[in-house]
Amino acid sequence: MGSRSAEGEQSSLADDYDALISTTDVELLKRAWRNEKAAPEILRFESDLINRVKGQIELMEETVEEKLSVGSDPLSVSLYQMDLDRTLFLLRSYLRIRILKIEKYMFHIRKTQELWNRLSRDEKLFTERCTDDLKEHLESSVLSKLPENYQSYERQSVISEEDDMVPEPRLDTFVLCRSKEYLTGIQLEDGPVDDRSKLFEMEPDVLYFICYKSIKPLVESGKIDLL
Amino acid sequence: MAGQSNHELSLFSAEELEFIAEDEIVDIVPNLKMDPLCLISGDFGPFTPQIVTQVPLWLAIALRRRGKCSIVPPQWMTVDKLTEVLEAERNSQEMSEHLPFHYVEISRLLFDHARDNIPDAYMFISLVKVRSLIEDIRDVRFHKVETDLEAFDGRTFAVKIKNLSAMEVNIVRPFIGRALQAFYKHDSSDLIPDPERVSDRRPQVAHNAPRRQLRR
Numbered sequence: 001m002g003s004r005s006a007e008g009e010q011s012s013l014a015d016d017y018d019a020l021i022s023t024t025d026v027e028l029l030k031r032a033w034r035n036e037k038a039a040p041e042i043l044r045f046e047s048d049l050i051n052r053v054k055g056q057i058e059l060m061e062e063t064v065e066e067k068l069s070v071g072s073d074p075l076s077v078s079l080y081q082m083d084l085d086r087t088l089f090l091l092r093s094y095l096r097i098r099i100l101k102i103e104k105y106m107f108h109i110r111k112t113q114e115l116w117n118r119l120s121r122d123e124k125l126f127t128e129r130c131t132d133d134l135k136e137h138l139e140s141s142v143l144s145k146l147p148e149n150y151q152s153y154e155r156q157s158v159i160s161e162e163d164d165m166v167p168e169p170r171l172d173t174f175v176l177c178r179s180k181e182y183l184t185g186i187q188l189e190d191g192p193v194d195d196r197s198k199l200f201e202m203e204p205d206v207l208y209f210i211c212y213k214s215i216k217p218l219v220e221s222g223k224i225d226l227l
Numbered sequence: 228m229a230g231q232s233n234h235e236l237s238l239f240s241a242e243e244l245e246f247i248a249e250d251e252i253v254d255i256v257p258n259l260k261m262d263p264l265c266l267i268s269g270d271f272g273p274f275t276p277q278i279v280t281q282v283p284l285w286l287a288i289a290l291r292r293r294g295k296c297s298i299v300p301p302q303w304m305t306v307d308k309l310t311e312v313l314e315a316e317r318n319s320q321e322m323s324e325h326l327p328f329h330y331v332e333i334s335r336l337l338f339d340h341a342r343d344n345i346p347d348a349y350m351f352i353s354l355v356k357v358r359s360l361i362e363d364i365r366d367v368r369f370h371k372v373e374t375d376l377e378a379f380d381g382r383t384f385a386v387k388i389k390n391l392s393a394m395e396v397n398i399v400r401p402f403i404g405r406a407l408q409a410f411y412k413h414d415s416s417d418l419i420p421d422p423e424r425v426s427d428r429r430p431q432v433a434h435n436a437p438r439r440q441l442r443r
Binding site for chain 1: 238239246247250261262264266267268269285286289290293295385386387388389391396400403404407408411
């Protein structure tokens with residue numbers, strides 16, 4: 001992309017800013033899509049990015065309509081359409097992956113504040129309706145007919161210590177990741193630190209398979225990409 | 228459908244990998260005149276006959292299929308370069324760093340759509356030779372990956388992979404993920420740790436520290 005690299009060279013500011021202004025929204029969306037696909041839990045909803053992309057898509061749809069009606073060169077119109085289709089695919093796939101995760105872990109998301117905060121407004125509405133419907137269905141078809149101590153949809157029985165009927169995502173799955181810069185000080189595996197624990201380091205642009213739990217904060221801050 | 232590739236197999240379907248690879252930039256020689264395209268993915272053009280232009284691969288293929296350009300094969304895709312790479316792959320346990328991340332997808336797309344890129348002033352390609360070289364390279368590399376995977380044991384808690392390509396990564400990902408998971412689960416604090424033992428070092432499996440004892 002000619003214009004993109006020219007922009008990058010002219011900027012004399014810090015590397016971060018360089019990377020920011022020379023990355024298109026489509027690239028950012030692709031990155032968010034990949035991260036979401038690879039992560040076991042639902043990640044923060046990129047509302048700014050999605051709004052911008054939606055705006056660009058609408059603009060492009062209008063442009064294509066206009067070009068069609070004016071009778072422009074059909075080749076360039078079809079190329080614009082292809083680009084539009086590609087961007088739409090990314091957007092749809094991103095949203096669908098999130099919905100898939102919500103459907104899998106809806107009760108867990110509903111009761112965990114940290115995860116709840118990661119949803120968009122529409123996703124929150126969706127989750128509420130889903131959990132209400134599912135809860136009602138479970139209660140009316142099965143739970144109300146069980147003996148009294150076993151009627152909760154969250155726990156096996158009244159004596160359970162925690163909500164053991166609520167599925168949770170496995171944060172200790174191993175994921176493939178890559179960092180853009182040299183990272184040190186990653187603590188592998190949570191748990192008490194004893195003096196033999198070494199801190200892990202990551203070279204830039206090399207692929208690593210690591211336990212997701214260990215790099216969770218780095219993914220959230222954007223320093224590590226999942227593949 | 229957009230979100231629903233089969234999770235049991237690999238994270239990304241083959242088509243999705245191709246989709247990702249199609250954003251890579253290649254050189255084309257257009258044979259038409261066209262104004263710049265201001266797409267959502269970026270601005271490309273203007274297009275002038277016989278002037279080399281950079282565009283994403285999907286755009287290059289779209290133009291090629293309509294006969295509006297010819298695609299300049301990338302630097303690494305010549306018989307000479309690939310023969311070099313194959314030799315290097317055969318002689319060393321390390322992976323060659325001269326192949327781009329998406330070399331499998333890019334070469335497949337170019338074979339399918341730009342097959343009759345006639346020998347021109349820039350490069351001469353013997354297509355059959357290039358294709359067979361790439362397949363040999365794939366085999367050698369994959370064999371190396373398989374032997375390296377045998378080095379896994381309970382000490383492995385992170386795996387470092389240098390220069391593996393997108394397609395290869397996608398294929399081994401489920402296996403490595405589940406293998407590491409199983410080791411993680413079974414090799415827990417119930418076992419007595421042996422801090423002196425250091426396992427074999429292979430180029431691609433990194434044991435960065437002696438394993439700590441997990442305490443519950």
